[in-house]
Amino acid sequence: MGIFTQRGIKVGHNKRTSSIQPVRIEHCETVTLLMKQHIGVPCKPLVNPGDRVALGQVVGDTDAPLAAPIHASISGTVKRLEMIRVPSGEDVQAVVINTDGEMRPAENLEPPSIGTREDFFAAVRASGLVGLGGAGFPAHAKLRSAAKDANILLVNAAECEPYITADHREALDKGEAVIRGIRAICEALEIREAIIGIESNKSDAIQKLKALSTWHSSANLKISVGVLPSRYPQGAEKMMIHTLTGRVVPLGKLPSAVGALVMNVASVAFIGRYIKNGKPLVSRTVTVDGGAVHTPMNVRVPIGIGLEELITFCGGLDSPPAKIILGGPMMGSASPNLETVISKCNNSLLLFTRAQAELMQESACIRCGKCVAGCPMKLMPCVLESAYRAGDLETLTKRDAMGCIECGSCSFVCPAKRELVQRIRMGKRLLREEEAKRKEAAKA
Ligand code: SF4
Ligand code: SF4
Incomplete structure (x- = not known):
């Protein structure tokens, strides 16, 4: 059980925004910067209401090792500090900034000076980078933990989730930055091979990256493009590692256990830009799609923009959205309303009509076994779901x-539209909590 397999599923891609270059939002009235936009410890606000802030100024940070600082994504005045309920149900502190319309950059923004590996980690931390593919793991911590064992860098440009094309555009439009980022990472970690993994349905980006990889490969660093089958979930770390290198990450272990470091293509491109211009993570590309939005498109947004302001930029709504998803339809999180904001981890906003949402309506399990057949990890999703619902930790274990x-393949193939991945995710949370309690009790 739990050993990776080459199974997976065919999904409709619905990537109608792939040919649309991202359009930058130049003016944003207000941003709400969550103090937790990463896995780990929340930041503390470093500003107060009434303070004037510049674009790129640090407005939140912490001494905790697993965190990343938060920077102002517009210039203006701090309006208030407040608690915001995010789609996961957590209450998170936030800094709300009103624009002064100037996008005035902070004075100290300059390319980092990198002489040693430690300098590189410090620079990545100062940039505020977290995994832009959706995971939100602080990038400096990931690089640091991989430094000892990694001998190959895999750049994840698979983007196998339906609808989302933000990474496709990054690979196509920012290829030079991707290569610069690869070189910086490999130089710092003394890695001599990098493979860019990309699904076969992105032929334009494949062509461009192949040409750049050949041009920039050297005796010290071999860069190549690995074309992945268009089969979900090719972008899942463990599956990608296996497809591109043949290595199998053991259950419960990290990719570094087999010498691999996997980073999302937008994160790598960001590093490539940051070492050149010193501009921290204040914006990102978001795919806005779904039947309810007037103009589906890729948008370069300031981090912290409200969903309503973003939707207005996309021409507004043609009908009230019956389902709002941050992220993709397979792994994203549903939001009960539009009163939330884009964080560093959000690569997509999907606004589905009632008809689209009805196709996702849940009914009773008919025991067809399709979820079992579709699970790339050879698990029994229907059994795990029931175990979670019954609070049966023994069966979950x-x-x-x-x-x-958490690839979502089981939910996708389920004819009863059971919310399998969501419940299994919650089941995993129960197991982690139980484990933490056990450790606490052992200490006492
Ligand atoms: S989300 Fe479902 S299909 Fe994917 S690994 Fe988990 S149980 Fe298997
Ligand atoms: S795919 Fe859905 S309906 Fe079929 S066994 Fe799994 S949970 Fe039940």
């Missing part, structure tokens, strides 16, 4: 719930 990579 026995049936390897922790081996679930």
Whole structure:
């Protein structure tokens, strides 16, 4: 159980925004900067209401090792500090900034000086980078933990989730920055091989990256493009590692256990830009799509922009959205309303009509076994779901719930539209909480 397999599913791509270059939002009235936009410890606000802030100024940080600073994504005045309920149900502190219309950059923004590996980690931390593919793991911590064992860098440009094309555009439009980022990472970690993994349905980006890789490969660093089958979830770390290198990450272990470091293509491109211009993470590309939005498009947004302001930029709504998803339809999180904001981890906003949402309506399990057949980790999603609903931690453990990579394939193939991945994710949370309690009790 829990051993990776080459299974997976065919999904409709619906990538109608792939030919649209991102359009930058030049003016944004207000941004709401969540103090937790990463896995780890929340930042503390470093500003107060009434303070004037510049674009790129640090407005939140912490001494905790697993965190990344938050920077102002517009210039203006701090309006208030407040608690915001995010789609996961957590209450997170936020800094709200009103624009002064100037986008006035902070004075100290300059390319980092990097002489040593430590300098590189410090620079990546100062940039505020977290995994832009959606995971939100602080990039400096990931690089640091991979430094000892990694001998290959895999750049994840698979973007196998339907609808989302933000990474496709990054690979196509920012290829030079991707290569610069690869070189910086490999030089700092003394890695001599990098493969850019990309699904076969992105032929324009494949062509461009192949040409750049050949041009920039050297005796010290071989860069190549690995074309992945268009089969979901090719972008899942463990699946990508296996497809591109043949290495199998053991259950419960990280990619570094097999010498691999996997980073999202937008994160790598960001590093490539940051070492050149010193501009921290204050904006990102978001795909806005779904039947309810007037003009589906890719938008370069200031981090912290409200969903309503973003939708207005896309021409508004043609009908009230019956389902709002931040991220892709397979792994994203549903939001109950539009009163939330784009954070560093959000690569997509999907606004589905009632008809589209009805196709996702849940009914009782008919025991067809399709979720079992579609699981790339050879798990039994229907059993894990029932175990979570019954609070049965023993079955969750026995049936390897922790081996679930949360790819969402089971939910996608389920004819009853059971919310399998969401419940398995919650089941994993229960197991982690139980483990933490056990450790606490052992300490006492
Ligand atoms: S989300 Fe579902 S299909 Fe994907 S690994 Fe987990 S149980 Fe398997
Ligand atoms: S695919 Fe859905 S309906 Fe079929 S066994 Fe799994 S949970 Fe039940």
